[in-house]
Amino acid sequence: MATSSTRETFDDSDTRHDEMHSTIETWLEDLVCEVDDAVSSEQFRAWLDVQSRFHDYSHRNTLLIKLQCPHATKVAGYRTWQNEFDRHVKEGEKAIWIWAPIIARQCPECENSPSYHERSGCEYDDTEPDEWEKGLVGFRPASVFDVSQTEGEPLPELETEANGDADELVSVLLEVASALELDVGLVPPQEWSHGSAKGICQYRLGKQPLVEVRDHENEADLSITLVHEYAHALLHSGTDTEDERSKRELEAEAVGYIVGRYFGLDTSGSAFYLAAWEGDEPETILDRLERISSTVQEIIDVVEEVMSDE
Numbered sequence: 010m011a012t013s014s015t016r017e018t019f020d021d022s023d024t025r026h027d028e029m030h031s032t033i034e035t036w037l038e039d040l041v042c043e044v045d046d047a048v049s050s051e052q053f054r055a056w057l058d059v060q061s062r063f064h065d066y067s068h069r070n071t072l073l074i075k076l077q078c079p080h081a082t083k084v085a086g087y088r089t090w091q092n093e094f095d096r097h098v099k100e101g102e103k104a105i106w107i108w109a110p111i112i113a114r115q116c117p118e119c120e121n122s123p124s125y126h127e128r129s130g131c132e133y134d135d136t137e138p139d140e141w142e143k144g145l146v147g148f149r150p151a152s153v154f155d156v157s158q159t160e161g162e163p164l165p166e167l168e169t170e171a172n173g174d175a176d177e178l179v180s181v182l183l184e185v186a187s188a189l190e191l192d193v194g195l196v197p198p199q200e201w202s203h204g205s206a207k208g209i210c211q212y213r214l215g216k217q218p219l220v221e222v223r224d225h226e227n228e229a230d231l232s233i234t235l236v237h238e239y240a241h242a243l244l245h246s247g248t249d250t251e252d253e254r255s256k257r258e259l260e261a262e263a264v265g266y267i268v269g270r271y272f273g274l275d276t277s278g279s280a281f282y283l284a285a286w287e288g289d290e291p292e293t294i295l296d297r298l299e300r301i302s303s304t305v306q307e308i309i310d311v312v313e314e315v316m317s318d319e
Contacts, residue, residue, distance in 0.1 A: 026306075033302045036267050037294050043280035044291040053284055055165040062093050070107040074153070075204070077105045081155040082205040083164070090154060096161030098154045109151035114141040122146045167281040171265075173274035175228040178312070182235045185311040191242050192217050193235070195224040207234045210241040218242035229274045233265040236308060240264035243304050255289045260301055263294050267305045272312075 047053050063083055066074065074081050084105060090096045113122040118133035125146070126138070156164065186193040201223040203209050207230075208222035220238040225231060240261040245253075262279050269276035283291055294301065 029306055029309075030302055033267055033305055034295075034298055036270055037263060037298060037301065040263060040266050040279060040283075041291045041294060043277060044283050047280040047284040052165065053167065053281065056167050056285075059094070059164055062089075066107065073107050074105055074155075078155050079202045080157065080204055081105065083156040084153040086151065086153050090159050090161075094159075094162065094164065096156075096159040098159050102154060102158040104152035105154060106150050107153055108148040110145050111147045111149055112143055113146045114138055115144045115146050116141060120144065120146070167278075167285060169278040169282040169285075170227055170230040171233040171269050171274050171276045171278060172227070173229045173269075175232045175272075175274065177316070178232040178272055179228050179235070181312050181315050182232060182239075184315055185308075186220070186239075188311045189239060189243065189308070190217050191220055191239060193220045193222075195231075196221050197224055208238040210238045210245075212242075212246045218246060229269070232272075233269045233274065233276060233279075236268045237261045237265040239308060240304050243307065244300060255286050256293060256297070258286050259283060259289055259291070259294050260297055260304075263297075263301045264304050264308070267301070268308055268312075271305075271309055 063085060066084075074084060078084075085093070087098055087104075090098060111122075115122055116126040116131055116133050116138075117136070119126060119129050119131035121129050121131065123138040123141075126133075183193055183195070203221075203223070206223070207225075208220065211219040211221075213219060218241075220235070220242055222231065222234050222238060238261070241257065244260055244264075245257045262282050266276045266279040269279075
């Protein structure tokens with residue numbers, strides 16, 4: 010599924026716009042095909058199987074997890090790690106505490122469990138407690154642990170990182186942020202507080218969007234992460250709604266994929282990235298061709314202008 014890393018050039022100013030647009034459309038069609046291939050791959054099926062075994066946590070529990078372990082990405086109980094994933098919590102690790110639901114038979118009238126029903130003063134006695142339906146009767150503290158606190162069998166991973174020779178692309182992308190009216194910063198890994206995210210884009214009232222990216226050694230992937238977050242900043246201010254979230258990710262990753270290919274990087278990992286997103290079909294990328302294409306060209310133009318001056 011490797012994407013060709015041959016660098017494209019469009020030197021003829023008279024035909025450049027049309028040639029770029031045509032090439033971008035072709036590359037987006039390639040990306041759709043690569044996503045389809047990724048979804049049907051054994052690697053993706055193995056990853057999906059493991060993901061399905063992790064619980065979705067409520068907003069309250071998600072906040073509790075992040076407060077206690079900001080870098081947490083996948084959490085499960087002590088026995089779940091052992092029995093489901095063949096991993097073991099490392100000695101000395103501190104538990105992350107959440108609220109676990111208590112499911113029990115509950116009174117149809119007062120909705121308490123049988124023991125609390127007897128003390129509540131509720132007079133319901135039309136049916137016996139063993140005939141009551143089960144439901145949520147309360148919460149109890151429960152301990153979970155993040156995958157980083159465990160050791161054992163590795164979890165399957167999706168190879169989403171870009172690869173190749175990024176040359177000076179990272180430094181140029183940082184330099185052109187001002188021309189794109191963005192604030193940008195590379196954050197050392199030890200100071201990163203956004204979990205498994207590689208980058209974030211924050212829209213600020215009365216200020217330029219702020220892009221922050223976790224610094225790491227793979228400069229090709231670092232470049233594409235910057236482009237991905239730049240695309241969010243240029244395209245998605247004011248569209249921060251849940252129903253638009255997957256469409257925003259499709260657009261941003263498509264921009265990163267195209268810009269990366271243009272500069273000769275292997276961005277085939279974008280297929281796995283998009284395959285992992287639930288929501289819109291990859292064909293939605295083609296429906297948004299004009300938005301993606303104009304953003305790609307805007308980023309490429311400012312990057313090439315700086316490169317040509319060096």
